[in-house]
Amino acid sequence: MQPLAVLRNRKKQLLGAAGVLAVSMVLWRLVLGPVAVQGVRLARHDLVAQVYGNGTVEAKVVVNIASKITGRIVEVDADQGDTVQRGQILAKLDLSELAAQDRQARATLALATKDAARYRALAAKELVSAQEAEQYETAFVVAREAAVASRSRLDDAVIVAPGDGVVIRRDLEPGATVTAGLPIFFLANPQTVWVKANVDESRLKGVAPGQPATISLRSAPGEKFPGQVARLGRESDRVTEELEVDVAFTPPLANFRLGEQAEVWIVPGAKQQAPSLPRAAVVVRDGRRGVWRIEKGRLHFRQITTGLEDQQAGMVEVVGGITEQDMVALAPAEKMQQFTEGRRVRVGR
Numbered sequence: 001m002q003p004l005a006v007l008r009n010r011k012k013q014l015l016g017a018a019g020v021l022a023v024s025m026v027l028w029r030l031v032l033g034p035v036a037v038q039g040v041r042l043a044r045h046d047l048v049a050q051v052y053g054n055g056t057v058e059a060k061v062v063v064n065i066a067s068k069i070t071g072r073i074v075e076v077d078a079d080q081g082d083t084v085q086r087g088q089i090l091a092k093l094d095l096s097e098l099a100a101q102d103r104q105a106r107a108t109l110a111l112a113t114k115d116a117a118r119y120r121a122l123a124a125k126e127l128v129s130a131q132e133a134e135q136y137e138t139a140f141v142v143a144r145e146a147a148v149a150s151r152s153r154l155d156d157a158v159i160v161a162p163g164d165g166v167v168i169r170r171d172l173e174p175g176a177t178v179t180a181g182l183p184i185f186f187l188a189n190p191q192t193v194w195v196k197a198n199v200d201e202s203r204l205k206g207v208a209p210g211q212p213a214t215i216s217l218r219s220a221p222g223e224k225f226p227g228q229v230a231r232l233g234r235e236s237d238r239v240t241e242e243l244e245v246d247v248a249f250t251p252p253l254a255n256f257r258l259g260e261q262a263e264v265w266i267v268p269g270a271k272q273q274a275p276s277l278p279r280a281a282v283v284v285r286d287g288r289r290g291v292w293r294i295e296k297g298r299l300h301f302r303q304i305t306t307g308l309e310d311q312q313a314g315m316v317e318v319v320g321g322i323t324e325q326d327m328v329a330l331a332p333a334e335k336m337q338q339f340t341e342g343r344r345v346r347v348g349r
Helices: 003-032 096-124 131-156
Strands: 036-040 043-059 060-067 071-076 089-093 158-160 165-170 183-188 193-200 210-217 225-232 242-249 261-278 283-285 288-295 298-303 305-310 315-321 328-330 345-348
Touching: 043 315, 096 131, 096 210, 131 158, 193 225, 193 261, 193 298, 210 242, 242 261, 261 305
Parallel strands: 036 345
Antiparallel strands: 036 328, 043 193, 043 261, 043 305, 060 183, 071 089, 089 158, 165 183, 193 242, 210 225, 210 261, 225 242, 261 315, 283 288, 288 298, 288 328, 305 315
């Protein structure tokens, strides 16, 4: 073989060997080489446990205000958004025909009253038979009941608020004919308005009625409203695995919109100067919650016991498993998922 050809072959061999070596070094670093991590230790922090939920603004009770009789609406004195008090007139039906019926009923009653009294006196003197007197007594009773019913229908033509509240909706306008039982207004009491929030079952530990909460409304971004847990549901959604938690506004919200999207943060507890770690440093391995402790440049899984979790601060209380002298590995989640027992690490800043 010519010397030039020999040199070319050797050059190719050297380049190939160099490439294999470079690839081997990269693989060694990726698989066997030390992984760069950040080292963290337990530190004291003020923690506020918060449980998140989302839902809508709703009223515990919405009262539909309907007419008890059939008639034509001639006057409407309230509109949606109005605040009304118990007994306040909301609408009136046409009274002309009802008033005429009432006058006729009262006249009939007056005549029946006189006739019954006269025949009662005659029967006492045995001038008429007792049977005849009873007929007029019966006519009097019928007239009296008819007069009461007529007055009741006349009163029913004036529709009033059954209690204090805010008109949520008005469905009919003046001139419309309303039938008995057909709703005209829908009324809600601000005292019973709350957020029906859906909370993940896994976050419900410690949540109880009376605990403080913060409410955020879609119509008021950035504004926080104080609230309080009013009650917890007793049946979770079997698909979403969430439970309904009702959070009331404290004080009651005056300018509310039923159905509006809302978020709540319930505070089941708080601690001062609790030993804590970043939540990102806590992992789950074989169903156990723990951390990767760094010992002599290598990773060792250590199970821990946790307490309060402060989601906004991104910290979790550690009540057992490690001490303040132990160094714990912290790295991006995708990198920590690849950690194994005994893996070499390099602690950086």
